[in-house]
Amino acid sequence: MELLPTTVIGSYPRPNWLKHALSLYRRGKIGESELESAMDDACKLVLKEHELAGVDIVTDGEMRRDEMVEFFAERLEGYRFYGDVRVWGTAHYNKPAAIAPIRYKAPMLVSEFSFARSCTSKRVKATITGPYTLADWSYNEYYGSKREFVMELAHVVRQELRNLVSAGADFVQVDEPALPTHVNEIELAKDGFNEAVRGVDAKTAVHVCYGDYSVMLPYLNEFNTSQFALEFANRRFSDLELFKQSDFKKELGFGVIDVHNRRVETQEEVEHGIKLCLNYLEPDKVYVNPDCGLKLLPKEIAFQKLVAMVNGTQKVRSQLTRR
């Protein structure tokens, strides 16, 4: 693989026609097979857009998932939904509440991963929400302690990861954006993650965004993962020196695209960000990605941002090769 592999965090904007199909399905105007067919088409489209942009490691844009916690909670036993909760601006999700023991029912991601893999020759990254974030972004009406809740979810995630690996996944990203939320629970998040990946034979990454990195840095080397994929463009590439100071030993998935801003970054801005990163980390330890999922952007803008990301990365790559 080339230096500075480019990838995405996972989600991508749904095409308007898929939103329309979902709306028809919810109103009973089309059946499940028609919706499924539309989902398949949307996945192919996203994979093609990732390829056209030149992204090295692709995803299907999580077309089949409305939201990263809701999707899993809907497929597990023990959750209940009360309605939408705002996260910021007009972004919201149907935040689940654990009301009984959480139990695994059936594979949740295997078919979507297998389908994506059959549609592209690129390496496909599987993405899954991590146990700590699943717990922290749910209400808890059942468990007597957060540890009990997180570890139960770790077993669920582990079962799904093993199924994904059996289906051929060799790179899995576990999304843990809640990781830096509670300073006193980072150890718990780490224990949950390590339990989830125990015995899982694949490369893993942990994705985190929009938090205070200084509180989690002392723990990162203890996560049984090879990579952390983090948001940096939103924070204007600050905090990099903290990684150097903390003797960070993992690969860094470096966020160079602000997913909550419609302005498309220039190739030069991406190049500048990566060069700042390389002041602190060796090039063979760096992957390049957007800050987070791109789903909240208009599709055309998301695509242009990926193109800028790839072009900026290629520029740095060629400079490194010439050295």
Added chain:
Amino acid sequence: MTLQATVLGGSPHGVLMKYRQMMHEGKISEEKYLAKLEAQTGKFIRFQLRLGVNPVSDGLLEWDDLFAPYCRGALAGAERGSLIRFFDNNVYYRRPVITAKLRLNSPVSSSTLMRALNYAAPGRFKGFIPGPETFVRLSEDKYYQSADAFVLDVAQVLREDLSYLIGKGVGAVEVFDPSLSYASSERLTLLKPIYQDFIRGFEDKTWIALPYFWPRREVIDWLADVGLTTVCPDFSPTTFHSGDNVNDFLGTLAALKRWLSELSPLTRQMGFILGLTDSRNTLVEQASYIRDAVDAAVETGAKVRGVSNNGTLDLLPESVAFKKIRVLAKAAKSWSGGER
């Protein structure tokens, strides 16, 4: 003795989120959005009035986050910055970026108040502003370069808002100030004269809300020393157990009783609005639990003025938030009526 039930912070934005999104996408006009905002504000205020909630809140339905109304033009010198997590909640805010000397162009609450007064008399309405320390702690300062000068100016501009609301005759103004909970002793010493000036003349109508942190005795003593007469501490299980055993009501009640039994002579004179219903978990409290907590508090000699949620209800689904308001109102009414 009469016990008030009141609502702290904002309410879930409900259907308004979809209208705002449609307006941003150009699918509906701003006029149509504002009509919906007006209707939803009215609905929320009427709901509280029917239950006997006093004072009522407008639900902060147009506030994207704690600072958005200030950073969208009302406050010269403040811009909207990067997206950051709001304390330890799964909610985010745009960090204010201070680029010039702060100056209030117009009171942030004027449009809110105009709308609210269509449904409630001014004395029945509770205004809302962020606290100076929270504003400073959660902002990025690129202008002042001196923490003292920065907080002084923030307190002055927020006082203008506070003064506007009180001048219009509102029943109370909630100052949402969680960051005070972790201010160091040295910081509190520095802040004392600034907060005294901030609330001067308005001591009786200014409530300081301290959500997301179990009350720190030093801070409550400090507030009493500053001259504040009403404080709204967070006595929820989520906060007591730092998000761990979030359904432990009995343990929380015992902790509340212990905490209030050790009030200093000065804080014993303060009024407490007890933040009892948990805005961070969906399990709905029993009215009997609220009444038991009030009984326990009164037994300690604390001056209990009312009961409320512990922080902004915007962290809950609308249906659950409304249930929690109903429970608060029911508990306050039955407690006041002598049901123990």
